[in-house]
Amino acid sequence: MDALTGADALPPPVPVSAHSTAGVAVMAHLRRQVAALLAADAGLDDDEDDAVHQARVSARRLRSGLKVYGDLLRGGAADLLRSELSWYASRLSPSRDLEVFAALLEKAASGGRPDVFDESLDAEALAATVLPWIRDRRRRSHTDALVDLRSQRAAALRSDLVRWAAEPRFEKDAARPAGRVLAPRVLKADRRAAQRFESLTTASPPDAWHLARIAAKRARYAAEVGAPPLGRPSADLARLWTDVTEPLGDAQDAVVQRALVLDRISDPAAPLSAGEAFTCGLFVAATHDREVAARTSARDGWHASRARHKALRKALGA
Numbered sequence: 001m002d003a004l005t006g007a008d009a010l011p012p013p014v015p016v017s018a019h020s021t022a023g024v025a026v027m028a029h030l031r032r033q034v035a036a037l038l039a040a041d042a043g044l045d046d047d048e049d050d051a052v053h054q055a056r057v058s059a060r061r062l063r064s065g066l067k068v069y070g071d072l073l074r075g076g077a078a079d080l081l082r083s084e085l086s087w088y089a090s091r092l093s094p095s096r097d098l099e100v101f102a103a104l105l106e107k108a109a110s111g112g113r114p115d116v117f118d119e120s121l122d123a124e125a126l127a128a129t130v131l132p133w134i135r136d137r138r139r140r141s142h143t144d145a146l147v148d149l150r151s152q153r154a155a156a157l158r159s160d161l162v163r164w165a166a167e168p169r170f171e172k173d174a175a176r177p178a179g180r181v182l183a184p185r186v187l188k189a190d191r192r193a194a195q196r197f198e199s200l201t202t203a204s205p206p207d208a209w210h211l212a213r214i215a216a217k218r219a220r221y222a223a224e225v226g227a228p229p230l231g232r233p234s235a236d237l238a239r240l241w242t243d244v245t246e247p248l249g250d251a252q253d254a255v256v257q258r259a260l261v262l263d264r265i266s267d268p269a270a271p272l273s274a275g276e277a278f279t280c281g282l283f284v285a286a287t288h289d290r291e292v293a294a295r296t297s298a299r300d301g302w303h304a305s306r307a308r309h310k311a312l313r314k315a316l317g318a
Contacts, residue, residue, distance in 0.1 A: 011166055013032045014028050016228035017229065018230075018231060020177075020178045020229050021175055022173065023168070024178065025225070026069045026073075027168050028228065029065050030065070030165040030168060034062065035165075036054065036058040037058035037062065038158065038161075040055035040058060041055050045146065052092050052095050052096050055088075055092060056093070056096055059085045059086075060221065061221050063082050064218050064222060065221065065225045067082065068182070068185045068186070068221075068225050068226075069181075069225065070082070072171050072173055072174045073164065073171070074171055077160075077164055080160075084153075084157045091145045091149060092145055094145070095142045097256045097260070098134055098137055098260070100253060100256075101260060102131065102138055105126070105130060106127070108126060109124060109127035109131055111124070116250065118289070125279045126280065129279060129280060130260075133270060134260065137260075179229050182230060183230055183316050184317075185222065186223050187316055187317070187318050189222035190222070190241075190313065192218075192219070193212070194309065197302045200212055202295075209295055213245055213249075219237075220241035220242055220245065223235070223237040223241065226316075236312055237309075237312045240305055240308060240309060243301060244298060244301050244302050244305060245298065247295070247298040248294065251294035251298070254288075254294065255287070258287035264280060
């Protein structure tokens, strides 16, 4: 970690209320999320528990925040930071996917049965077949990611984040009340997510579900940015989108884990026995059912939340 880009280089977040300016709200969000990213980033070298996950989450929250209020920052800073944060998070994605799957397999190896595993599957046999391979791949993925995350490019990103969070340079609109500036932006992100979900059907292709999940996450993070000045309606809207998108996270896990097990099956350096291949095939088949069930749950959750969603939008001024 660079000496000048640690969390201790940042002033603390400023208090935000309904009477704060937009600039104060934006500065608080920047400081809070940059500090969280830097703290998690510092744990990547030793591969500390949850460091990869927290670094990715902070990067996503920063990107979404910059999408909401980026036009309040001078000099096109938001576009540059969002692009670099996207690169940063993408370098950690493979490691995180493997980490999640390894945790499931470790539970199975210890005699537990993760809820997402089909009852007909021999979970311990699957773990014995796949877990060592996943662990090795995860170690290599994390090592590869660290090469980039300790590069000059990553150091420049950390430095830029600290500089903009410590002393952001704002356009004139940042001096306006936070509620008036942020509420329309929160509602805009929310509307786009709602439109994505309204168009989903059981026949929708995977790309449509993926785009809906991305839009919903942006709506959630936008509402989180708006919550300090906008109050409970914005915080409740963030929770609504969290509940709706949680099943889609399960669906994405199923897609990723299916691809990983297929890679394991086809790895010529570690050929499987007929029994091991059969067990892996059962898991692959079950991931399709998991994916469909999770997407159905997300769609049903959205339809059940429509009335609540409409009320929250009205409370925010829609």
